[in-house]
Amino acid sequence: MKDAASAILSFCTVHENKAKFIAMGAVKKINDGILVDELLGILAVLSTHKDTIFELGGLRTIRGLFRIIRNSSSKRAIENCAAILYNMYWKNRILLEMIKAEEIQEGTLTSARRLRAERQVMASLQDLVLLL
Secondary structure, eight states: OHHHHHHHHHHTTSHHHHHHHHHTTHHHHHHTTSSHHHHHHHHHHHTTSHHHHHHHOSHHHHHHHHHHHHHOOOHHHHHHHHHHHHHHHHHOTHHHHHHHHHHHHHOHHHHHHHHSOOOHHHHHHHHHHHHO
16 A cells, blocks of 8 residues: 555656546545545645645635644654645635634644654744734
8 A cells, every 4th residue: 555655656756647636536536535644645646736735625625734733743743744734825815714723722833842853844844823
């Protein structure tokens, strides 16, 4: 499974291929909880494509990503979730309000920053939330 996910991830680095994987339902599989760990890295790459943000929707996905950040012991999964949230915000500023509301309610990003040594993307997302 990891080899297949790696191959898909490599394939998704080509911009034209991102739309194909979005159309094939990669986003829906993650929202449905199928192969989440394997697909998060792919979704992080796909989230740089404008159609992915539309497919991700809003609050359901944001809550799901925050749930993964809260419950995962995988630093890679946490970093991928943070990158996806960042790209969601960057492509649709309205989503920042949803991200901010989730952070106020749960304190997920603040806790994750204190408990784990994530990369710069987690700090960047936290800084964006604090700006509002």
